[in-house]
Amino acid sequence: MTAESIAPEWMHRQITSEQYDSWTEEQCAGIEIVDGMVVVSPSASKRHNRHNRLARLLANALDDAGGVEWNADTDFDVRLQGVPLNSRRPDVVVYRADTIDESPTRPDHVLLVVEVVSPRSETTDRTVEPDQYAEAGIPFYWRVEQAAGRVPIVHTYVLDEAEAAYRPGELFTGLVKAAVPYPVTVDLSGL
Template sequence: MSEEHRAGVEVADGRIVTAAAASTLRRRTARIIANALDTAGGTEWNADVAVEVRLTDAPLTVRRPDVVVYRADAINTSPIRAQHVLCVIELVSRVSQATGRIVGVHRYVRAGISHYWRIEWSATGVPIACTYVLDPASQAYHEEAICSGVVHVTEPFPVTIDLTRV
């Protein structure tokens, strides 16, 4: 399948799943996060929006998180392999709550992705970021930070992202 045709789909356990088109708010928020993480990651790490990540070969699972931080030397790899990924960020809407909070998280844990961020919007419209780090011993994500409006973290790199400017 061409890259253009793959843009709106993911593969979950070998089955093609159509992804809903992202809203303007979601796309802008993803771009702001990616730009900040791209700068913070220096020359070793890239951060981009809507990058295909191959989590497993059998059954085939390919996800397209809103933002992906991956090794800079893997830029020509398509799809990016999970072992090249440092962090995935999912922007959760009402439509994607189950995926962003449950399904995707378990797949990222199994793939060994070290950091997972979930961005949601409160009832008043304030963005809330929940950041998690993978504990290899328990094979589970542990909460690192919950930030309202402004994300300020030290992992995977020190960065401050003002999500209120969206």
């Protein structure tokens, strides 16, 4: 039995934005599109639930602090511009509240993306995704490092629009007390 006979045929060729738009929400769950190719992005297991807890705590704090202008959620696609198609599923997305019914979510809807680094996503979260988010014009990027048995460290980045690249912002260990993109406080030291 070959890999081709196990995986659906569409996983072996680039897809277009139009094709992806025709898929149901259920078909899009748990995948990302990278350079037009479907990449399975499995959910964390209960054993690795710290990742999900960090994302949920950050999303809840960012959502509460965002007021009526900004929503923060987990686990949905952000459609990045370009051909081939790139559609990422950040751990946390802060987006304009007035775009809640617009699909797909586009970079101009998004203020901040947060990625919680896990062993299976280190290179992607530290290098590939920040470059793609910056190129798409997303103003802020946060990367959360979570070494076993240690307090999470949150690296914040601000977009340098002229360079289409992020420059380092504040660094938080445990207690996040950020002023940008808007004031928010969340204590991650208890995880």
